[in-house]
Amino acid sequence: SQKIEQNSEALNIQEGKTATLTCNYTNYSPAYLQWYRQDPGRGPVFLLLIRENEKEKRKERLKVTFDTTLKQSLFHITASQPADSATYLCALAAFNKFYFGSGTKLNVKP
C-alpha cells in the first residue's frame, strides 16, 4: 500500500524566516498531492493541491513543489508568523483510497 513519510520531529523557526516541510511517498506516484493544516482539537483544513504535471504551486505565502522522480513534495511558508504554528499534513490519493502523513508540527517563535 501507499506510504507517506513526514518528519515527526517538530520544526522550530524564528518569525520572518521560511519554513520548509518535507513529504516523501513510496510506491505509486499520485495524480494529486495535497497539503492540509491541522490545529489541536480541530479537523484538517485544505491548503493547496498540486498535480503531477505541475512542478510548483503558490498561494500567498505558501509554495508547494512536487518532484515525481524523487517522490517528494516540499511545502514552504515564507515570512512565517506565530499564527502559522500548527501541524501540517501531506496527503495523496491512490486507487480510491486516501493516505495522510502523520504530519510535521511547526512552531514559529516571535
Next chain:
Amino acid sequence: GAGVSQSPSNKVTEKGKDVELRCDPISGHTALYWYRQSLGQGLEFLIYFQGNSAPDKSGLPSDRFSAERTGGSVSTLTIQRTQQEDSAVYLCASSRDRERAYEQYFGPGTRLTVT
C-alpha cells in the same frame, strides 16, 4: 455556508457496546469520507462514498465497522462491540465532486473513548 458537522462531539462508551457516529456533509457535496485519527498519529482512511455508488469498504479495520450514506447526504459510521483500541477521533470530510475529489473539507470530529 455551513461546514461539515459531526455528532456527537464526544462519546464515552463501555467496551462491548455499539456506537453510531453521524456526519452531515456540506450541502451539494457528492463525496464523503471517514477517517480515524489516534493520538499523535496521522489520519487512517476508513471509507469513501461517491454519490450513490457502492463504497469501497476495504479500508475498514474490521467487520465490526460499517458505514451507510442515506439519500446521498448524511452518513453514519457504526462500530459494533467496541474495543479499547477503537478509541480515537473519528473525522468525516466531504468534497464537491469528482473533479475536486481531493479538496476535502473536514468536520470537527467525534472523540470516541472506550472504557
